[in-house]
Amino acid sequence: MRLNTMAHLDIAHHFGAKLAKRGRGGLILVGAMGAENGIPRIANDGAAKAYVHSLGEALHYEFKPLGVYVTVLAAGFTNTEVLEKFGFDPKTMPMKPMSVEQCVSEGLNALRVNQSRIIPGRLNRIMNALVPASVARKMEADMIGKAQASRPAPAIA
Ligand SMILES: NC(=O)c1ccc[n+]([C@@H]2O[C@H](COP(=O)([O-])OP(=O)(O)OC[C@H]3O[C@@H](n4cnc5c(N)ncnc54)[C@H](OP(=O)(O)O)[C@@H]3O)[C@@H](O)[C@H]2O)c1
Secondary structure, X not given: OOOOOHHHHHHHHHHHHHHHHHOOEEEEEEEEXXXXXXXXXXXXXXXXXXXXXHHHHHHXXXXXXXXXXXXXXXXXXXXOHHHHHHOOOOOOOOOOOEOHHHHHHHHHHHHHOOOOEEOOOHHHHHHHHHOOHHHHHHHHHHXXXXXXXXXXXXXXX
């Protein structure tokens, strides 16, 4: 919770003030696709990411006249170590996770043109636009639930 709220706020405040003084620069705030809909089974993470989205979109507006760009990167499943922690095997996931390189590259391209929010990946963008929130929630709950169930039980000391 602290990592996704206070840390984002403190860092945006600290560096935002410096960039505004300089009159140029940019910030990317990393959120998560679907955060506003609620993400069952990682409810707290999803809710905290909704804070990041709201903070970033508002800061985008506030910083624009100061020459500072702000973009929210609302990432979908991306192939990092965190997937394994959730119990996912990136090779067998129903939707292949995006490469880190593509996610970063799309985020930076959006920042270059001061886009307020980017969902990296065309398929993710189509799904976000077309799939109703209730259906997306169920899909995520099923996927994350299955992955969590396949995780080995923690060792009891
Ligand atoms: N991967 C995905 O599918 C996905 C999807 C949507 C959004 N995201 C978002 O993308 C961002 C990067 O995630 P990731 O997939 O790269 O996850 P990750 O592999 O677990 O990396 C998370 C990073 O955050 C650092 N971190 C964690 N807790 C911290 C703390 N309390 N203080 C300081 N640093 C801390 C970790 O540092 P250490 O290595 O030192 O622990 C690590 O570098 C996150 O904001 C995540 O929510 C990821």
